[in-house]
Amino acid sequence: xxxxxxxxxxxxxxxxxxxxxxxxxxxxxxxxxxxxxxxxxxxxxxxxxxxxxxxxxxxxxxxxxxxxxxxxxxxxxxxxxxxxxxxxxxxxxxxxxxxxxxxxxxxxxxxxxxxxxxxxxxxxxxxxxxxxxxxxxxxxxxxxxxxxxxxxxxxxxxxxxxxxxxxxxxxxxxxxxxxxxxxxxxxxxxxxxxxxxxxxxxxxxxxxxxxxxxxxxxxxxxxxxxxxxxxxxxxxxxxxxxxxxxxxxxxxxxxxxxxxxxxxxxxxxxxxxxxxxxxxxxxxxxxxxxxxxxxxxxxxxxxxxxxxxxxxxxxxxxxxxxxxxxxxxxxxxxxxxxxxxxxxxxxxxxxxxxxxxxxxxxxxxxxxxxxxxxxxxxxxxxxxxxxxxxxxxxxxxxxxxxxxxxxxxxxxxxxxxxxxxxxxxxxxxxxxxxxxxxxxxxxxxxxxxxxxxxxxxxxxxxxxxxxxxxx
Numbered sequence: 001x002x003x004x005x006x007x008x009x010x011x012x013x014x015x016x017x018x019x020x021x022x023x024x025x026x027x028x029x030x031x032x033x034x035x036x037x038x039x040x041x042x043x044x045x046x047x048x049x050x051x052x053x054x055x056x057x058x059x060x061x062x063x064x065x066x067x068x069x070x071x072x073x074x075x076x077x078x079x080x081x082x083x084x085x086x087x088x089x090x091x092x093x094x095x096x097x098x099x100x101x102x103x104x105x106x107x108x109x110x111x112x113x114x115x116x117x118x119x120x121x122x123x124x125x126x127x128x129x130x131x132x133x134x135x136x137x138x139x140x141x142x143x144x145x146x147x148x149x150x151x152x153x154x155x156x157x158x159x160x161x162x163x164x165x166x167x168x169x170x171x172x173x174x175x176x177x178x179x180x181x182x183x184x185x186x187x188x189x190x191x192x193x194x195x196x197x198x199x200x201x202x203x204x205x206x207x208x209x210x211x212x213x214x215x216x217x218x219x220x221x222x223x224x225x226x227x228x229x230x231x232x233x234x235x236x237x238x239x240x241x242x243x244x245x246x247x248x249x250x251x252x253x254x255x256x257x258x259x260x261x262x263x264x265x266x267x268x269x270x271x272x273x274x275x276x277x278x279x280x281x282x283x284x285x286x287x288x289x290x291x292x293x294x295x296x297x298x299x300x301x302x303x304x305x306x307x308x309x310x311x312x313x314x315x316x317x318x319x320x321x322x323x324x325x326x327x328x329x330x331x332x333x334x335x336x337x338x339x340x341x342x343x344x345x346x347x348x349x350x351x352x353x354x355x356x357x358x359x360x361x362x363x364x365x366x367x368x369x370x371x372x373x374x375x376x377x378x379x380x381x382x383x384x385x386x387x388x389x390x391x392x393x394x395x396x397x398x399x400x401x402x403x404x405x406x407x408x409x410x411x412x413x414x415x416x417x418x419x420x421x422x423x424x425x426x427x428x429x430x431x432x433x434x435x436x437x438x439x440x441x442x443x444x445x446x447x448x449x450x451x452x453x454x455x456x457x458x459x460x461x462x463x464x465x466x467x468x469x470x471x
Contacts, residue, residue: 002034004175007043007199008182010050011192016199017042022172027093027319028309028357034091036175039200044167044208047196051138051165052214054193059135059163063117069160070114072188077107077153080184084149087180089310091173092145093319093357096310098273106153109455112439113157116460128471133464135163136240137216140209142202142230144222145321146276146380148174149181154454155219156185156195162463164217167196169205173321202226213237217463220244221278224378224404224448231451242452242462244278244444246378247406250399251281252421254392254412255290262411263297264304265434267384269409271305271362274318275382276325278449279407279429283375285395288388295366295386299345307351307359317382319358326358329381333363336374336383341365344386370398378404392421400426405446407431428453 002024006013016037024034077084081103088099124131139162141155148170159166170178182197198205206226210218210233219242220230227243234241251266253259269281286294308315320326333348346363360381368375368385375385389395399408405427412418412433422430428445442458444450452462 001032002176004034004036004179004199006179007039007047008186008195008197009043009047010196011186011190013182014046016040022201024091024173024175025322026090027321028311028359030323030356030358034176036172036199038172039198039205041204041208043198043200044205044212047167047198048138048209048212048214050193050196051167054165054191055138058165058191058194061163063122066160066163067114067117069188069190070110070117070157073153073156073160073185073190074107074110076184076188077103077110079187080180081107083180084177084184087177088149091176092148092321093310094274095308095315095318096313098318099310102147102150106150108439109150109154109157112456113161113460116440116456117161120457120460130469130471132467132469133461134467136463136465137164138214139164139166139217139219139463140212140215141166141168142206142209142218142220142222143168143170145171145173146273148177151221152178152181154459158219158454158459158463160190160194161460164463165194165196167198167209167215169198169200169209172199172201175199207233210234211236215239218242219454219462227450240462242444242454243450244454245406245448245450246404247278247280247445247449248283248376248378248402248404249279249281249407249409249427250283250285250425251409251411252395252399253284253286253290253294254395254410254414254417254421255287256413256417257411258413259290259294259297263294263301266411267298267301267305270384271317271382274320275329275360276321276380278378281407281409282379282384283370283399284384284386285389285398286386288390291366291386291388295344295364298364298386302345302362302364305362307354307362309357317362320360320381321358323358325380326360329360329379329383332374332377332379332381332383336365336368336372336385339372339374340367341372341374341385342367370401376402392417396421396424400424403448406449
């Protein structure tokens with residue numbers, strides 16, 4: 001059993017000063033595989049002090065040096081890829097295709113940000129004014145468990161690109177991944193204090209970081225409820241805040257879509273990361289006249305998404321991260337049935353033949369009305385709702401009738417029609433007919449899905465302030 005005791009502060013691995021610990025489990029077996037020592041406010045203060053000490057010199061670092069740092073960080077991840085994948089498989093349990101993608105993507109964000117730095121307009125002339133983009137100061141990042149390595153690296157990349165030292169508090173549920181990642185990043189040789197990592201829970205370490213008077217910027221990915229608390233805490237010192245929060249993505253299947261072609265894509269969008277993804281398309285909107293046909297095709301396509309542990313190379317859906325999340329998903333399955341929705345596939349409990357592990361049967365609900373809680377609340381598991389609509393206008397209205405607005409999807413045969421529908425959707429991103437992720441484009445949400453944007457030039461700007469000199 002692994003014991004995680006160290007934070008990473010000022011370029012060194014230091015034991016957390018608290019005696020509090022939390023257990024770490026393998027979600028595929030429910031076996032405890034480790035413990036993590038949870039930091040207190042003294043540890044947070046030490047990490048922020050280390051970042052503050054290096055801030056003046058790091059802010060003045062030339063652009064080419066920051067680009068070189070980003071490239072070294074990418075190389076460090078590539079060198080540690082097997083260890084990172086193994087840690088993610090053991091602690092998070094995601095299928096091998098997701099863990100491999102996630103780790104490689106984490107390394108690529110540093111190279112994407114290096115390209116952004118090289119092309120970024122650091123100085124502009126506006127009339128008689130000279131505008132210079134300057135780093136904000138000490139940054140803080142609070143990251144979730146559902147793709148821990150990727151979120152840490154994305155926020156670190158933006159901070160390094162901007163010239164802001166950063167303190168990161170990852171989820172305590174990902175402490176083994178955090179330790180392996182910290183060891184890898186240490187090898188990149190960043191100046192001491194530029195990167196600091198503090199293990200801890202949100203109630204103590206996260207709250208202290210969000211409220212710390214020496215933190216100028218907070219970047220958070222997680223639940224909308226926690227995002228609200230961070231926004232309130234940051235307001236006391238006027239912190240700049242980026243929030244990437246929850247989602248309840250709609251997948252609009254227009255009546256001219258090729259149902260045979262899109263059925264598997266729709267399930268992939270809904271079941272991505274075992275359903276534990278804020279961008280998952282969990283509301284499937286289908287024309288009423290094609291509903292029955294599409295339901296049959298979705299059920300048939302479920303065979304391509306077998307449930308299994310990370311050790312199974314054929315697994316398409318892994319376990320929930322812990323028992324608490326498994327119980328949450330089970331409660332929503334029961335709620336959907338109580339609300340009058342019909343289970344088309346899946347249902348309560350573990351998949352047939354599985355007696356241990358926090359696995360959920362991939363569940364399709366139909367006869368769902370968009371006022372039902374299962375159609376409005378983020379479940380964060382492999383549970384999808386099929387909602388019928390009469391025409392394009394109603395589909396758009398249902399898709400937009402949500403407090404969220406992170407990512408939606410459109411499938412159809414007419415490009416002009418697809419574009420017209422997409423342009424009316426209230427979300428930060430809309431993927432049409434399975435369009436791939438564009439790493440340099442901004443990512444973030446409308447409404448209660450967040451504030452601000454990440455990735456590319458927009459993500460870099462979120463760590464900067466314009467300073468104007470008039471002459």
